[in-house]
Amino acid sequence: MRLPRLAVVPVVFIGAGLISVLGAGWAATVIEKRSSAIVHSGLLTAGLTFAKVEADGLQVWLTGTAPNEAARFRAVNVTGSLVDSARIRDALEVTPVRAIEAPRFSVEMLRNDDGISLIGLLPQRRDDEEELAEAAAGLGRGLNVADMLETADFPAPEGWDAALDFGLAALKILPRSKISVSAERVAITAISDSEAEKQKLEGQLKRLAPQGLQVNMNISAPRPVLTPFTLRFVIDEDGPRFDACSADTTRARDRIIAAGRAAGASGEDVTCTVGLGVPSPRWAEATEAAIKGLAELKAGSVTFSDADITLLGSPETPQADFDRVVGELEAALPKVFSLSATLPPKPSATPQGPAEFTASLSSQGQVQLRGRLTDEMLRAAVDSFARAQFGASKVYTATRLDPELPDGWPKRVLAGLESLAQLNSGALTVRADTVEVTGVTGSRQASGRISQVLADKLGQGQTYKVSVRYDEKLDPTAALPTPQECAARINAVVAKQKIIFTPGSAEIDASVRGTLDALAEVFRECPDLKMEIAGHTDSQGSEGGNQALSQARAEAVVLALQGRRVKIGGLTAVGYGEANPIADNGSEEGREANRRIDFVLKDLPPAEPAPVTTPGQAMAEAEAAASASAETASGEAAAETVADEAAASGGEAGTAEATDEGSGDGAGEEEAAEVGSAAEDGPSVAPTEMTLRPKRRPDAG
Template identity: 50%
Template sequence: MRLSTVATLAGTFAAAALLSVAAASLSARVMEDSSITGVARALEENGIDWAEVDANGLQVFVYGAAPSEADRFRALSVAGKVVDAARVIDELIVEDDARIEAPRFSVEILRNDDRLSLIGLVPAAYDRDRLIADLQALVGEDTAISDLLETADYPAPEGWAPAMRFATRALADLPRAKISVDAEEVAIEAMTESRARSREITAKFDRIAPEGITLALALEAPRPVVSPFALRFVIDAEGARFDTCAADTEAAQQAILSAARGAGAPADAECRLALGVPSPAWGEVAADAIRALGEIGAGSVTFSNTDIALLAAEGSDPARFDAAIGRLENSLPDAFVLDAILPAPPEDAEDRGPVEFVATVSPEGQVALRGLIDDDVTRVAAESFARAAFGSGAVRIGTRFDDRLPRGWRARVLAALEALSRLENGAARVTAETIFVSGDTGNPEASAEIAALLADKLGSEEFSLDITYRERLDPTLGIPTPEECVDQISVIIGTRKITFEPGAATLDASAKDILDEVAELLQLCGDIPLEIQGHTDSQGREVMNEQLSQERAQAVLFALTERRVLTSSYRAVGYGEAQPIADNDTAEGREANRRIEFTLIPRETPADEETTLESVEAPGQDGAQEETGADTEETGE
């Protein structure tokens, strides 16, 4: 009985324990389901479909990939409003590409002759070994390269590869440079051996810079050595201006320019910094001389080292001349010598025609000498110099003797010829009063160089310059001649062909690359007289072949126009089957005859054309045809 009672009590307690465990488990399960359902519904109502919910007892787990940190915080906040926030367990992650931005990739390349350093951050996938190998081949094995680059495992931004290729290519021309590269800009700071070299490099880099990359150039050249150290300031009917100006320091430069502006020179007047100054007082003396000329009113003042020649304009007020020259002489340092001249009123001269010698150089290189010379020695000297400077076959002589010419005529004639030899085309006129040199040049320093030359050769004698810089004549810019352009087109095309769809004037896809390369060259060549010729084989009717060849030539012209080539001086001509270059009886021959060719439009030169001063000084009448080389009615545009 006692045993039965104990068993009954034990069974009762066991049953109660089992019922309690079952009730607790059911209660926890109900709470978990309720929490999951409530949180999931709240997340869905708030548009958070990227998060999922689970529970373990009282703990509610929210997991998934949040688009951003803000979205992650919003999901936890929503869950914390349904259940106690302390029960919410954050299992969310934030997507990496939305959370972390790629770093800015950039490289600085520092080169100083035989040392080269690379500093910066590049994409991990960028081929650094290839970069170092290319640079080593470029600068030579004797140059030490310091690779201080870091990497980051992010994709290379658009433009990175072409920018790095351009920077590497640019380094070949710059032995002393700092090149900063990123995907959008290449900035170059460098020293060059001369200003001419700076212009050449600038033109080259502008041509080869990748499209979409900003190029920032800061090229510096050492100051030129000027000998003689020259300055020439003129005041005449055209205004006040420098023919040439040199200063040794920025302070001297500013003093000279300030005096020039006070005498009427424009605000953009220039005076270059140079080496070779003959006296530390150069800037002060030059400014005083310019102010003296301004007080006189008109004339010229010319410096050649420490020799000063001041020539007042004819008819200047003698009192003002004496006062200005007196003040200038009293302020001059001992090293400077002043020769001041006030021309006397002209006397009536015997009427014997113009007293002048004229030399001209045409754009084609033909040279003519005419006018007066004083003796046979001058004639021989002038002819010898002209043939040596311009070529013996290009010189024509039309001079005559006059023994009444002013003293020093020979020196003036030879100085004029030497000045003219510095120009591509132009004229030099020597008269009793002055020497006048005009023309075109591809050297931006030609005017200053000619002024210094004449100042050195002639001293106080009057001269006047009208020199025009023409970019197309500048050899440092690498602009090819029209003939070179046509030759380079042939090189570009090579064994390839500009092809069309069969029997049509529609360019096929293979012609795109060829035309892109040809257009790039023609943009550099400028406005040249170019004929685009279309040719066919002999199959089909002659009239149809001529029409098809015309349409194909026209299609090439339009394609170049679309590529921003200046085609105003071009013409498209279809020759049909009239000019075969191979046998039309074979398939290979017919294929060769179906072609596009580029040729220059020949310049029509009248048989009796002469090289005269008037033709050189007034090219607007005959030169217009020469510039375009084509009748606009024949362009086919």
């Protein structure tokens, strides 16, 4: 059956349409996939992995989050180089811009004998860079300052100013140092000349450190050269102890102290010097073996002088036990060491009085020499040597001559006198079989030094005994008064008599010369005291005139102290005029109270607030402090012994104020003593008793 011709035409048109639609859909799909693949590959090649590509017909959509606007713009440009720009639809997002964080501010300050180097980043504020460089240049004459500082326009972080000020203060007192300053921490690395200076510097820095600031200190002292390298361990009726201790390393020191503890010694107060000059790297091994052997004998002494070892037993030790210990020790010692072992015989039932030489050293430095010497030449030599050691006017010689004295007597006497000179007070006894030194010292190293001298001078195999007691009150370093103690003494001095000026001028009245002399003595005994001498006036007269006169009077006090050989590097004169009254200027009594000079401690850590003290209470407290100081001084004169001496005086810590009793002249006469800066912030933490530095004996020749 044939279709009509007219029916065939629609069918053809419908078929053609379907074929066209299917071909167009297929072509669009191919174009979308190809466009998406080309763009995706191009973006990956350019490293733009954040962009996602989606094709919708002829349109190419870019989606995703670009890290910044530049990255978004680059993704669009790369896509435009691959497909027609008209087909691109940009749907990219950009990460929001965050606020620029402030950089980390820090300063490295390096100082040596050649100059100072400043390296770091500072906040851009006023003229901080110039001020820091000027402050560094002012630390010492002729110091070159290498300024490698940069600044950033950001505010200073919290704590930055306090940390930077502390860093500069540390740089001032540490001539060879590296100081790293940041807002939260200050790290200090420095070199000192000695162990004593190291302790002093650490104490100063701890007092200067602001509260809350983390301070890391690493101050090293050079190792001394020990000649001879000495160690002495004793077990007697006083118990096991070290008379002298030397080590070549900190590890060796710990091993030696541990061996002493195992033998029964208390390791808490052992002073074991780490130094150079060890005779063998196996020093710790040898000393451990010797101490262990002596512990088995239960009594006696062992002395190392370089590689020479002297082991002395007790007369009560059985010979068999002594021989066994000596044999084991000889087997354990490294070959470089030489052992001399002696077991003293038991004492005779009828002992004869031995020939002896004695010397006694009093706490005032007076020395008496008695006993026997071989001849006139030795007597003259001993007398001259003693005068050189103790002072020409302090030696009394009352010796007799005995030509029958044993060999080596002169060497034993001179070595004993050199040892006695290490003490503040004590006694020396020289016999044919021993040299004995006893007494009191203010140095923890004295016992070790005495053992070192005797071991070196007497030689191997010779016996001696050292019984020295350390007294902290006699230690020049430990006995230095604290700033609070110094302020308490100033408080007591100015409470006795006011500092009076000629009315209307800055000239100090001659009647207060004694007060200034007493103040100068206190300042000389407190060499590192940081104090502000502040002038104040009443309200009469012009404000500018009062300020100028108060400044001039504060400076006059500083100059008066300087003229009395006081180091004024830590003193600052500041005039406040009428700005800080402590009483009503409407009455003569109030004006008199306001005319004053305050001695204010500086660089002290803040304390808890304390109750406000009225002027009347302040004067009463100052008078009580002065009375207590006078009573203590009176007690000092009566308390004195040959073996031990310590001076002590009491006082309250704080700020001292000096006042004037002169007539009012419209500007500051100085005011009554009052508990000051420490008390303004909180109760004093100063000791109730104050120790004084003992008088220094002339250095040994």
